[in-house]
Amino acid sequence: MEIKVEGFYGCGRFGQPRRCNFFRWIDSENCRSCQVALLRMMLRLQEAEDEVVEARVREVEILCELRKMIEMNKLESTLLLYANEIIDMKKLQSSAKLSNGVMKCICK
Numbered sequence: 123m124e125i126k127v128e129g130f131y132g133c134g135r136f137g138q139p140r141r142c143n144f145f146r147w148i149d150s151e152n153c154r155s156c157q158v159a160l161l162r163m164m165l166r167l168q169e170a171e172d173e174v175v176e177a178r179v180r181e182v183e184i185l186c187e188l189r190k191m192i193e194m195n196k197l198e199s200t201l202l203l204y205a206n207e208i209i210d211m212k213k214l215q216s217s218a219k220l221s222n223g224v225m226k227c228i229c230k
Contacts, residue, residue, distance in 0.1 A: 130148055135141035148156060 131144070131146045133142045133144040
């Protein structure tokens, strides 16, 4: 025994212990509710796919911004390192000039 429910045929003993696994979609062109349901599902699928694409584009934009920030941070770190080296060299130079002056005074 089969029961016709809108959109598909199924076993009349569905939900009972002794049921069969009979199931078949109605493939009739006259099944308006099936066509409407299919169109709705296709629209929802397209919307979901569009959301995925938008999310991926945003992800790439965020990664690009992050890469720029990392590069800027590396640049800032490198500049800071060079600035500290220059400061250290200036300190050494002025220390050497001072000690040379003291040595000259002692030697004279």
